[in-house]
Amino acid sequence: MIHEYRISVRALVEYVHRSGSIDLRFRTNTSMAEGTKVHQKIQRQYAKTDQKELFLQTIFPYRNIQFHIEGRCDGLLFHDGIVTIDEIKSTSGELELITEDSYPVHWAQAKCYAYMYAIDHGIQEINVQLTYVQVDTEQIIRFKQTYTMEELRLFIRLMAEGYYEFAHWQVVHIAERNASFQSAEFPFEGYRKGQRKLAGAVYKTIAEGKSLFANAPTGIGKTVSTIFPSLKAVGEGVLEKLLYVTARTTTRQAAEDAFSLLVENGLSIKTVTITAKEKICFQETTVCGKAQCEFADGYYDRVNPALLDILKNENVISRETIESYARKQKLCPFEFSLDLAYVSDAIICDYNYVFDPRVSLQRLMEEQKKKTILLVDEAHNLVDRARSMFSAELLKSVFLQLKRQYKDKHAEIFTTSNKINQFFIDLKKRSESEKVIELTGIPEDLFELLEQFTDAAEQYLLLNPQNDADNQELLEAYFSAQNFIRISGLYDERFTVYTEISRKEMMLKIFCLDPSELLKKTSKGYRSAIHFSATLSPLSFFIDMLGGEESDYSISIASPFSPDQNEVYIKKVSTRYRNRESSKKDLVAMLQSLLTGRTGNYLVFFPSYRYMNQVFEDFNQDGRFQTIIQNPAMDDAARTAFLAAFESGNESILIGFAVMGGIFSEGIDLKGDRLSGVVIVGVGMPQIGRERDIIKNYFESKGKNGFDYAYVYPGMNKVLQAGGRLIRSEDDHGLIVLADDRFLTNKYQKMLPENWSSFTII
Structure with a gap:
């Protein structure tokens, strides 16, 4: 039997070519934004006959799988009858450290595009070019190689061969999964009072691609009543993945128990629970780098076989299961859980992996989200949690300490910390003895100072060991400043900025007053979002605060108890x-x-x-x-x-x-x-x-x-x-x-x- 398998170029090459160690990189939001600008600037320099952001696709048969490979190449250049694929990569690091052989995965990505274009146009020889751009200086280095059609065909075959075992497991599993979902029956003899009503509302909401707000009392079995109709929708091809998010460990356990019950009743499903890095880390101090952690060292050399091992042998993959396999394969348990999450059928995790802009599941692409359901348990907790996620604060004492610590150690960190500390002093002088002052907006001069600080801190941290005790305060300040910049980008009339002054401290905070629009924006990316709780009351208040719209559904189920x-x-x-x-x-x-x-x-x-x-x-x-x-x-x-x-x-x-x-x-x-x-x-x-x-x-x-x-x-x-x-x-x-x-x-x-x-x- 021939199986059809669709995959992006990036996913293909990153799986086959990933190797080496986990290495925490420091990139500010500003650097990423500048990287995009520089990327576009390079494309604007193309000739009129050149093309940019060109969508390419091909079908490559390997054994019993037809690989449908697709992607979008940065540039297609035409010069003197020669065609060149241009792959642009931005970096905040030093270009002098990048050689032609530094990143095989970048060559692999560009060669995939070269193969797809060459075979589609009957070209026997094509150039491949890597363009690296330093985002701050806009300095450029390029590497170029020429490939024949035969070389590219052999390369694609090697890619398919490297990915085949995982692809074969996945197509077999999905066929078994969907068949088991289609024939699945509710795992209890009958529905409790109100349970069928909730399950039916969830199913209808998914079918119509809308959102639901459900006030459903304790005791009717909300967890299984939301999961079961979602799985039926997966079996019918409407959905591909479930995201079950909650605020507490106890309710994550309830979700695991529900999935375990469904597995016992014959369903074929792979679920993964994500546990916070600080809780699941095997080290006493959570430092992600090969020099400091044996589980980070060589992680990507070992992870692919480990993924297949656990997926072939486990169904409901809990924290304990992840820890067991991670120790056996010598892998970072947190990164292992994330890698598992992207290939699982269901993810159980905290709210922040969906809603928090700092730690969200960013590799879950928009195409996947459109076939994913978001199940928000304990949704009453999300209002204040969202306010916290979308707020940010800075403390004067942090920058005063950094100013003293780096005075003779690093000129730029000293200078920028000193300026930020002085900003707080000047603001305090203008306060006229008021302890709390609401500002009219985010001070532009502070924003510029924070960008300068994060740039200086980033360059320093890239070149210095992360486990250096002297760097921990800088690292924390870097993340605080980075988050303040990030939240500044969300600022509108639903936020306020205020400063609070005490005898020994001064705090500046961007405070999210109304998170509804940001929650709505996040939820909109998914096929459906089901918000449910035993205390989603008054329902109108929570619909308003959680970003509901008039077209959304709501349901309030009476208590089954006398x-x-x-x-x-x-x-x-x-x-x-x-x-x-x-x-x-x-x-x-x-x-x-x-x-x-x-x-x-x-x-x-x-x-x-x-x-x-x-x-x-x-x-x-x-x-x-x-x-x-x-x-x-x-x-x-x-x-x-x-x-x-x-x-x-x-x-x-x-x-x-x-x-x-x-x-x-x-x-x-x-x-x-x-x-x-x-x-x-x-x-x-x-x-x-x-x-x-x-x-x-x-x-x-x-x-x-x-x-x-x-x-x-x-x-x-x-x-x-x-x-x-x-x-x-x-x-x-x-x-x-x-x-x-x-x-x-x-x-x-x-x-x-x-x-x-x-x-x-x-």
Whole structure:
């Protein structure tokens, strides 16, 4: 059987020719932008008869695969009857370091174009030229070689031979995958209440290439209800890849479990979980370079066989699986997971690999995105996460330290750091003793200084070992400045710039007020985007903030749980900041009265650590109850121990104190009688502060309720998430206490879940 296989020139040559070690390169956004300009400048120098950005394609049969190879060459030059393929490459490094043999992959790319043009036009001999341009100086060096048609045909055959084993595995796998998806049945005997409705909405959304915003309660099985219809769409050829993104490790585990269940039910699928570099790195210090890391040294010499090894033998490729194969093959586990991601059927990862401009999956080309679905779990978290991703800040102290450190070490770094430090001093003088000042825009003079600084730092870091302890502060400052420049390019009326001054520090921040347009722009590249959460409420608020449009679909599914499963109380007490001291006595008395005589495990959530600690201290004076408490410095082991204390069948009583919006109020699943009740102190409102007030003022200027957007809705979301820890299945029962008199007002009553609507006031 002959298989058709489509591949780009770049993907082909990079797979076959990749070799050597991981080597972290330093390139600023400015350098990349200048590289594009220089690239175009070279093309403008072509003769009128020459061509640029020429699309080329060919079909090359090798064994049982027809390779459809395509790409776009930079230039096609005609001179004295001789045809030359011109491949342009920009570099921020020194041209003197580049020789004719430095980059075989560049020759391979140009020779592919030469073959495609020559065979299409019956040319027996053709020139291939590599043009290297230094982006700062625009200095140029060129290398040229001449090839016959026979030499190029042999070259393409060697390319096909080098790629064949991987291509053959892929075409066989895709055929098996699609067949298994087409015949797949839902992995449970029946749908839970609301589950079929959600799955149907996801399928319809994919079919029509739109986006969906789904408020779907805990307990209906949101994960499998979004994954299963997506896989059916893959089997029908509508999709090729799934991107499952979330904010927490616990929900990434839920996605892995769902895929594992589907594999057990006969589906052929390859999924990869991406873990942050800092967490998965085998080294004590994360430094990517062959001199510092044995797993980076020679990485590209070993990665291709390792990819085939793991893909042929594993299906749901978790962090542990990646670490096992990476150690066996001596590979960087993080880079290995990224290489796997691009050839997998599904990727499970954090939001930032899709939305953060600093770390996104940039090799996922636009053509692939158009056949990829974006599944955004816990979508309520994306609003504030996006604000953080699209914001950037600089600290004066960093540049003062660099000025001192590099005074006699590197003139350019010293000079540019000194100028940036002086910029902060001048700005402080103009502040007239104000601690926080909103600026009218990004100061142009600072932007120019940052470009000069990143250029100087980049050149220095390219020539000096990265593990030099003296360079770590420079490296961090380089990335901060680079990010500030990058975010500056996104700046519009949805941002603000402000400076905050304290006695020992001064910060300048580009703050994203409304991330909706940037989120919309990112999501638009995919076939469909499915945003879902148990607390996507109010739905209109989240559709607005997540970049929804009128043409998008939305769905709100009623809770499958009966109000009888909850024993709901509302405590009339003010937990407003000004009343917290006086409220402690009431809260302690309420907890003692309510929990006396009960058994089981309970969680009490507070709006802040300080408030929690104060109530905890007073409550423990009684001495009748076993208590545990969250602290802000918990590591993974401490978190695990905290949750392990909530044992099933507890015939005494355990009370856990925790904070709303923290690690124990979202994403944890204490099933059955591991959790008997939840007490929520306060309405979850974020602490009143500068940034929240700026957000409030911005949305008020847009004709919206700024206080609700900045404070009420984000706060209520924390309440709903904390309360959602209790009832996880049809068999669960438990106690819910809402301790705040605001829960009795009309505004908050409207935001309570239907199954909390029957309550007793205490």
